[in-house]
Structure formats: structure tokens, C-alpha cells
Amino acid sequence: MEEILIVENIKKEYGRKGSKYEALKGISFKVYKGEFVGIMGSSGAGKSTLLNIISTIDLPSLGNVYIENKNIIKMKQNKLADFRRDNLGFVFQDSNLLDTLTIKENIMLPLSLKNEKVSVIESRIKEVSKSLNIESVLDKYPNEVSGGQKQRGAVCRAIVTKPSLILADEPTGALDSKSARDLLNSLVKLNKDNDSTILMVTHDAISASFCSRILFIKDGIIFTELIKGESTKEFYNKILNTVSLIGGVNKNEFI
Numbered sequence: 001m002e003e004i005l006i007v008e009n010i011k012k013e014y015g016r017k018g019s020k021y022e023a024l025k026g027i028s029f030k031v032y033k034g035e036f037v038g039i040m041g042s043s044g045a046g047k048s049t050l051l052n053i054i055s056t057i058d059l060p061s062l063g064n065v066y067i068e069n070k071n072i073i074k075m076k077q078n079k080l081a082d083f084r085r086d087n088l089g090f091v092f093q094d095s096n097l098l099d100t101l102t103i104k105e106n107i108m109l110p111l112s113l114k115n116e117k118v119s120v121i122e123s124r125i126k127e128v129s130k131s132l133n134i135e136s137v138l139d140k141y142p143n144e145v146s147g148g149q150k151q152r153g154a155v156c157r158a159i160v161t162k163p164s165l166i167l168a169d170e171p172t173g174a175l176d177s178k179s180a181r182d183l184l185n186s187l188v189k190l191n192k193d194n195d196s197t198i199l200m201v202t203h204d205a206i207s208a209s210f211c212s213r214i215l216f217i218k219d220g221i222i223f224t225e226l227i228k229g230e231s232t233k234e235f236y237n238k239i240l241n242t243v244s245l246i247g248g249v250n251k252n253e254f255i
């Protein structure tokens, strides 16, 4: 199996001498091509810190991260922007679409920045908007469409360049349950049909049950992992059990 992402002994300290706080205490894992991996953990566990490091937005105190066999921690700043643009797709909790551009213009932005040919841009937009089911709102502005459509537009923008890794931080966090389910089904479809590799942070067990594997972070380390081998329902129940274990609600923890 092809390794898309290798995270090697990542540590992250915040603060100065005397008041140091270690948010990540040595995290290592790999993500293979075509996986849909979830990262779960209670609030403050270090999920966003980890995702920001993998996103090349933040640097670790120690450790290395390889994406497509390139060590992004050692990469020069001037190369990072290109690397990000060519290899990574981002989806955040809020769609971050630009209000002054239509949904279509928002989606094409990454390709326009790459000076891609108009014909290529048009055909990619057709492809991604069809797979995310937002063809009918392409000419509308973000404030004229629903939250779910905005977020599906954001996914289109993230995948339009065919990135090798899609990074999502709580992508369904601001959506109602129906829109959330639609978005997750779209991510699963992308994952299955296009062999897209997705790493998604979520604190929600239902969202996580759409993943093929879940890493649980607790107090800055990987506590355990779950692999989806059975039905979504059984997987969901296992996730709930693990969440209650790491969430501190398990009474045994205090004995």
C-alpha cells in the first residue's frame, strides 16, 4: 500500500520556559492511499494542533511529517506554498468561501491561481460540482445558498486540483444533521470513486462512523485506533464506547 502521509514522533510545546504546555507528546501514524481516516478526541486533546502541523500551517517542536515522501517540516517556506497548493485540499468548519465570488468562481480559484487552461477549468468544475451535487447553485453567491451547499462548495474547491490528501477539521460542525450526512456521504463517495485520501478531525461519533479508520487522541498521544470492519451501526457503537472511555466519563478512570 502506498503511504500518502507519515507522521513521525510529533511533539508540540506551547508557552515559554516556566509555563510550558505539551499539547502533543509524541504522535506517530501513517495514512495510506485511499483511506478515510478520522481523528477523534475530547476538546483540548490536540486534534487541531496536529492537523495544523500536517497542513503545514504550524511547526512541531520535534518530529517529522512526510506527505508523498516529502518532509514538509524541513521544506523551505517559499516551497511550502506551492507544495500546499499542489498536494493538499482543505475543508474547515466554516466554508471560508469568498462572499464576493460566486460558488463557481470560488471553486475555480485554485485552478486560476495555477494558470490552468479555461477548458480544463470548465471540465473540472463540471466534474466536481456534479459529484457534490451543487451544479444548480454554481452561479449563486455564498450568501444565497444553504449552509450545506456552501460546505459542499468548499469541498469542491478543496478537491478541484486533485490533491493527494484532503484535510478536514470538523467539516460538519456548523451543519444540521441532514446536511452533515449529505456532506459525509459525498466524502465517502469521493473516497470510494476517486480513491481520494481523507484525514478528518471530528468530535462527533456519527461523523466518525463514516470513516474507514479512526485514531483516538487523548492528552497529546494516540490512545487507540478503531478499524471499520463491520456495519456502520456496529462501528458507531464501538466509537461511542471508546469515546466514553477517553472522555473521562468512565468511572474506572477515577478509582
Ligand code: ADP
Pocket (backbone or CB within 6 Å): 014, 015, 021, 023, 041, 042, 043, 044, 045, 046, 047, 048, 049, 050
Ligand atoms: P482540540 O482541537 O483537540 O480541541 P487543540 O489542538 O486546539 O485541541 O489544543 C490542544 C491544547 O493546546 C489545548 O489545551 C489548547 O489550549 C492548547 N493550545 C492550542 N493552541 C495554542 C496556542 N496557540 N498557544 C497556547 N496553547 C495552545
Ligand code: MG
Pocket (backbone or CB within 6 Å): 047, 048, 049
Ligand atoms: Mg479543534
